[in-house]
Amino acid sequence: MTEIFNNAPRYMTIFSFFSSLLPFFLWLSIYQAKKKNIKIHFISQSVLLGLTLLSVVYFEIMVRMYGGFLEFSENSLVPYGFLIAYLFLHIIIASSSLGGWIYLYITSLKAYTRNNEEYFKSNKHKRIGIAIFIALSVNSIMGLLLYVFLFWY
Ligand code: HEM
Numbered sequence: 285m286t287e288i289f290n291n292a293p294r295y296m297t298i299f300s301f302f303s304s305l306l307p308f309f310l311w312l313s314i315y316q317a318k319k320k321n322i323k324i325h326f327i328s329q330s331v332l333l334g335l336t337l338l339s340v341v342y343f344e345i346m347v348r349m350y351g352g353f354l355e356f357s358e359n360s361l362v363p364y365g366f367l368i369a370y371l372f373l374h375i376i377i378a379s380s381s382l383g384g385w386i387y388l389y390i391t392s393l394k395a396y397t398r399n400n401e402e403y404f405k406s407n408k409h410k411r412i413g414i415a416i417f418i419a420l421s422v423n424s425i426m427g428l429l430l431y432v433f434l435f436w437y
């Protein structure tokens with residue numbers, strides 16, 4: 285990947301690679317819930333959310349240290365106006381899906397530790413969980429496309 289996209293800084297490639305794997309691991313975690321392996325579902329959600337937050341912090345630090353969007357977009361073959369609009373949409377979906385994920389995680393953790401079975405029976409957890417899974421997956425595809433737009437030239 286680094287050879288094809290040799291214009292991309294390594295931190296961008298690492299972050300994009302991690303983001304592209306996230307939907308598969310999320311699906312595996314949800315599949316565990318479906319099979320009623322709740323402990324595995326809970327542990328995997330904790331690990332995935334923790335890793336995601338760490339990688340976002342890593343990304344934010346590296347972007348500030350080694351340059352970011354404006355610099356990269358100068359070399360891109362994709363028109364600047366489109367890139368800006370696309371980035372804007374991507375940031376909105378990324379922050380709302382990550383915020384929703386953190387919210388669902390904290391509410392579920394509270395219900396889980398208080399043995400609140402009603403909460404999980406109500407179907408709300410499942411509906412919000414699926415919506416967040418879809419939003420995170422769309423976001424991950426959008427992020428990969430942005431990587432291609434910026435570095436494939
Ligand atoms: C502290 C964290 C969490 C705990 C303790 C937890 C617990 C559970 C439990 C007990 C169920 C089974 C509900 C039932 O009886 O039908 C479940 C299902 C589910 N969870 Fe979680 N969950 C957590 C976090 C999450 C998060 C963050 C997501 C989304 C990203 C998620 C997505 C789902 C989905 C989609 C289902 C439905 C699976 C199915 O039956 O098809 N969960 N979870």
